[in-house]
Structures are given as C-alpha cells and as structure tokens.
Amino acid sequence: MTDSISRETIDSKDIDPEFVDEIVKAGADRIRTCIQCGTCSSVCPSGRRTAFRTRELMRKALLGLKDEVLSSHDLWLCATCYTCLERCPRQIKVTDAIIIMRNMAVDHGFMLPEHRKASQKLLSTGHAVPIDDANREMRKDLGLEELPPTTHSNRKALDQVQEIMKRTGFKDLIEGEKMEGN
Amino acid sequence: MTEAQTYSFFLGCVMPNRFPNLEASIRKVLPKLGVQLEDLEGASCCPAPGVIRSFDEPTWLALASRNLALAEMSGHDLITGCNGCYGTFKDALAVIHEHPDRLKEVKKVFKGMGLKFDGKVEAKHVIEVISELGPDYIRERVTRPIKGIKVGVHYGCHLLKPSKNRPWEQTQKHTFLDELVEATGAESAKYKDKNLCCGAGGGVRGSQVTVSVDIAKEKLDNLIEAGVDCIVDVCSFCHLQYEESQEQLNKELGEKKYQIPVLYYTQLLGLAMGLDPTELGLDKHVVNTQPLLDKIQD
Numbered sequence: 001m002t003d004s005i006s007r008e009t010i011d012s013k014d015i016d017p018e019f020v021d022e023i024v025k026a027g028a029d030r031i032r033t034c035i036q037c038g039t040c041s042s043v044c045p046s047g048r049r050t051a052f053r054t055r056e057l058m059r060k061a062l063l064g065l066k067d068e069v070l071s072s073h074d075l076w077l078c079a080t081c082y083t084c085l086e087r088c089p090r091q092i093k094v095t096d097a098i099i100i101m102r103n104m105a106v107d108h109g110f111m112l113p114e115h116r117k118a119s120q121k122l123l124s125t126g127h128a129v130p131i132d133d134a135n136r137e138m139r140k141d142l143g144l145e146e147l148p149p150t151t152h153s154n155r156k157a158l159d160q161v162q163e164i165m166k167r168t169g170f171k172d173l174i175e176g177e178k179m180e181g182n
Numbered sequence: 183m184t185e186a187q188t189y190s191f192f193l194g195c196v197m198p199n200r201f202p203n204l205e206a207s208i209r210k211v212l213p214k215l216g217v218q219l220e221d222l223e224g225a226s227c228c229p230a231p232g233v234i235r236s237f238d239e240p241t242w243l244a245l246a247s248r249n250l251a252l253a254e255m256s257g258h259d260l261i262t263g264c265n266g267c268y269g270t271f272k273d274a275l276a277v278i279h280e281h282p283d284r285l286k287e288v289k290k291v292f293k294g295m296g297l298k299f300d301g302k303v304e305a306k307h308v309i310e311v312i313s314e315l316g317p318d319y320i321r322e323r324v325t326r327p328i329k330g331i332k333v334g335v336h337y338g339c340h341l342l343k344p345s346k347n348r349p350w351e352q353t354q355k356h357t358f359l360d361e362l363v364e365a366t367g368a369e370s371a372k373y374k375d376k377n378l379c380c381g382a383g384g385g386v387r388g389s390q391v392t393v394s395v396d397i398a399k400e401k402l403d404n405l406i407e408a409g410v411d412c413i414v415d416v417c418s419f420c421h422l423q424y425e426e427s428q429e430q431l432n433k434e435l436g437e438k439k440y441q442i443p444v445l446y447y448t449q450l451l452g453l454a455m456g457l458d459p460t461e462l463g464l465d466k467h468v469v470n471t472q473p474l475l476d477k478i479q480d
Contacts, residue, residue, distance in 0.1 A: 157224025
C-alpha cells in the first residue's frame with residue numbers, strides 16, 4: 001500500500017506532440033486555451049444531425065491524434081458557417097483550425113472523391129462549377145453572352161490561372177500519386 | 183480608391199453558370215440605382231472558401247489575389263453577388279494586410295505574368311453597396327410596392343462572418359437586409375433560427391448531400407411554419423441550395439410540400455421598381471415563382 005498517487009502517462013504511438021504546434025503555426029493560435037466547454041458543438045448545424053462533434057475534434061487535435069483526425073470523415077462535415085468561431089468564449093478560431101487540419105489531410109492524401117472532381121474542374125476550366133449546355137441556353141434567353149466574360153471565354157486568362165495552379169503545386173497535389181486510389 | 187460607384191463585377195461560378203437569372207437581375211437593377219458595372223474580363227473561380235481553401239490555402243490565396251489584381255489593375259473596386267466569393271475576397275485581403283510576407287509569396291507566384299497587385303483594392307458585396315445607399319434611397323425608387331407579401335429573409339454565413347473582418351455593425355441580430363426588403367413594401371417575417379446556415383458551404387453540399395439538404399430542410403420547415411410567400415437571399419450558393427433542395431425533398435417525399443419561391447434581392451427590388459418579371463429571370467426558377475407574382479399583382 002502506498003499513499004502516493006500513481007502517475008499515468010499516456011504513451012501511445014498514435015500521439016504526435018507536434019500536431020498542435022503545426023495548427024498553431026498555421027494560424028489557430030489560441031487552440032491550446034480550449035476549456036472543452038462544448039459551445040462549438042452546441043451551435044454547429046452539422047452536429048445537430050450527425051455524430052460530428054467539434055469539441056471532440058478540438059480535443060483530439062490537442063491530444064495530438066494526428067492520423068485519427070486527418071483520416072476522419074467528420075473533418076468534412078463542417079459547413080464553415082463560422083458560428084463556433086463567433087461564439088467561442090476563448091476566441092479560438094475554430095473554423096480556421098478545421099480548415100488548417102483539412103489542408104493537412106489533403107497533403108497526406110486524404111481527400112473525398114467529389115472534392116477531387118471539383119478541383120479537377122477548377123484545373124481544367126478555371127471554374128469549380130463550369131458552364132453546361134442548359135445554362136448556355138439560359139444565358140442567351142436572358143440576353144446575356146452565351147459564355148460569361150471569365151476564363152470560359154478567355155484562353156489567355158485560363159492559361160494564366162492554370163500556370164498559377166502549377167506554380168503553387170495544386171496541379172501536382174490533385175493529380176499526383178498521393179491521390180491515387182483515394 | 184476609385185471614382186464613385188463604378189465596380190468591377192466579379193461573377194464567380196454558380197451565378198453565371200447555374201443561375202444566370204440572378205446575374206441578369208443584378209445587371210438590370212444596379213445601374214438604375216446609379217451603380218455602374220464593368221465586366222472583370224478573364225476572372226476565374228474566386229476560389230471557393232470552403233473547398234479550395236480547405237484543400238490548399240496557398241492556391242486559394244494566389245487565385246483570389248489574381249481576381250483582386252484584375253480589379254486593382256482596372257482601377258475599380260470589386261463587387262460580387264455571392265457570399266462565398268465575398269468571404270474569399272474579404273478574408274484573402276485580411277491575410278495579405280496582416281501578413282506582408284504572404285503578399286510577397288503571392289507576388290512571387292505572379293512573377294512574369296503581368297499581374298500588378300498591392301492589395302489596395304476593396305471587395306464589396308452587391309447588398310453592401312445597396313445598403314450603403316440605404317432603405318430611404320430604395321423606397322424613393324419603388325414604383326410598384328410589393329404589398330401583402332411575407333418574406334423569409336436569409337442573410338447567409340459568409341456575408342456576416344467572421345464578423346471581425348466584415349463591415350457590418352457588431353451584432354448577432356442584423357437588420358440591414360430586413361430593412362432593405364421592407365423598403366420594397368414587403369414584410370420581413372419572423373421565423374425560427376433565422377441565422378441558421380443554409381448547409382451548402384464548406385464542401386458539405388458537394389460531398390455529403392444528405393446532411394447538406396437536411397440542414398436546408400430544417401430552415402425550410404421553419405419558413406413554412408412562419409407562412410412566408412418567398413425566401414429572399416443574397417448569395418448564389420445559398421440560392422442554389424434552397425432552389426435545388428426543395429426539388430430533391432419533394433422527390434423523396436413523393437409530394438410537393440416544398441414550394442417556396444426563392445428570390446435574389448435584386449429580383450425583388452426589380453419587381454418593386456416596375457421591371458418585368460421575365461427581364462429579371464423570374465420565369466427561370468427551379469421553384470415556380472408564378473404563385474408569388476400572382477399574389478403581388480392582386
């Protein structure tokens with residue numbers, strides 16, 4: 001029998017102590033002040049109807065459960081309405097933290113197939129939602145130009161947009177090997 | 183930075199490519215308010231704040247900066263009618279103003295492309311410019327007041343938040359859009375959870391459509407409960423969400439429960455200024471607007 005309290009150390013290979021540092025560095029600078037009050041979960045429109053819990057996501061990020069967070073579907077249930085960010089009593093940029101973790105997820109090859117498709121459309125047309133035949137007709141009916149005055153009707157502009165996405169690495173990110181089989 | 187009231191009109195994706203009727207209504211109505219629009223030739227996707235920013239923030243910042251640079255080079259501030267695009271431009275400008283190294287990074291990407299960009303341009307929302315003119319200015323231009331119509335006003339999220347980087351009064355109960363709707367003669371109805379998100383943003387509509395439509399359904403049910411005659415929005419993506427979700431919900435239900443006409447603010451205002459419904463593209467909606475038009479004419 002001992003009168004001292006035994007020390008329990010969470011020692012797991014699942015914990016990456018640098019994960020939260022990366023999130024802080026990318027801009028969610030107050031995330032460590034989280035008191036797990038649950039305001040973020042209580043105001044979340046996605047959380048109202050799914051098992052997505054913003055508070056849990058924040059806790060896992062703080063614990064450094066990097067792989068679990070980055071591979072999680074929940075990360076993609078946030079509609080980025082910013083209500084949690086507005087209401088957080090610790091002024092944590094919750095939505096920004098989610099966007100930062102999403103960037104990390106994509107960088108690690110975790111991307112939903114629909115999101116990859118939208119990115120490919122952006123790469124090929126300059127629009128994530130490009131024109132289609134029905135809307136060409138509707139534009140004409142309305143007395144508008146059949147194609148909007150965007151990259152859709154300007155080859156040079158599209159070339160420039162595509163060159164930018166090459167230079168930032170977006171083309172490789174979306175079409176590269178990391179994304180294969182996803 | 184520019185002469186009064188000429189803007190570079192940024193279209194985005196959803197407005198010109200899915201709901202060109204909204205674009206037509208903005209092009210018709212704004213000049214009648216003394217606001218001139220110039221096309222922003224060669225613009226791209228803003229790019230979308232919830233998706234592209236979520237995938238690769240530096241790409242988002244570079245493409246947003248290119249669109250802003252096109253406006254800056256034209257000598258006019260940028261104007262957009264989509265909350266998502268507005269969010270992208272306001273937030274990209276904030277990044278650039280707060281972190282000069284990020285502007286340097288963008289300029290490096292632009293090297294040799296002939297793009298001049300110093301982050302001095304401003305980005306405005308169509309409803310921001312109209313609200314600067316004010317409800318009295320609108321009221322004076324109304325020739326056919328929209329009488330006897332209850333409107334469910336939907337602000338949308340990125341128009342208002344993050345509030346730190348938006349021009350509005352610091353409150354969680356905004357009234358500027360309600361006042362502009364009421365300036366047309368219509369009544370802005372009270373309804374439950376008015377500030378609830380439409381559910382489309384953040385890539386949720388794109389990838390998890392069941393969750394997305396269920397968020398829209400909650401609001402639509404609240405609007406039906408309040409007995410509104412139409413929804414008025416100021417965002418092409420919220421607009422897409424309410425138009426298309428009603429059709430999807432009706433299909434699932436096998437009955438036409440969801441039939442609330444969805445109008446963009448400049449469509450409502452255009453009607454009140456005596457424009458023809460066809461000119462405003464009101465015959466090109468997913469949800470039939472005729473019952474509303476009939477009620478207005480009574």
